[in-house]
Amino acid sequence: MTPSDEESPTEIVRANFYTWTRGDRGEFEAALTEDFTFTSPYDDHIDKATFFERCWPGQSKQKLTLLAVAQDGARVLVLYDCAIDGGPTFRNMEAHTLVNGKVKSVEVYFGDPPMDVNKEEFRAFVDAARKSWKKS
Numbered sequence: 001m002t003p004s005d006e007e008s009p010t011e012i013v014r015a016n017f018y019t020w021t022r023g024d025r026g027e028f029e030a031a032l033t034e035d036f037t038f039t040s041p042y043d044d045h046i047d048k049a050t051f052f053e054r055c056w057p058g059q060s061k062q063k064l065t066l067l068a069v070a071q072d073g074a075r076v077l078v079l080y081d082c083a084i085d086g087g088p089t090f091r092n093m094e095a096h097t098l099v100n101g102k103v104k105s106v107e108v109y110f111g112d113p114p115m116d117v118n119k120e121e122f123r124a125f126v127d128a129a130r131k132s133w134k135k136s
Contacts, residue, residue, distance in 0.1 A: 013076040040108035
């Protein structure tokens with residue numbers, strides 16, 4: 001589903017989460033602006049191409065459960081649980097900023113690592129997950 005003027009920012013973001021879980025890269029990418037950026041504790045305003053290189057390979061291994069969605073103007077905040085196939089479950093918060101019905105930026109915030117992962121080893125955990133996603 002391509003964003004339309006009739007859809008609220010909340011509806012657009014919910015649809016994008018659904019598109020992500022379906023693995024429809026073309027539809028997901030169409031919902032992003034050309035100058036889209038992604039920020040997380042490990043990614044500082046990376047562009048769209050880098051986002052897909054780093055994040056899309058793991059998409060098929062994730063099951064997302066939306067817990068809360070709130071809108072403030074053109075910004076939508078999303079709290080969700082993410083379960084990794086054969087691995088841990090963790091919780092993230094994201095801020096999506098929309099412009100003209102498309103996602104211009106996503107900022108991801110996460111706290112402590114999953115209970116079975118030591119905080120000092122969390123960066124290695126993230127790196128190992130990314131490597132395993134690229135192999136599959």
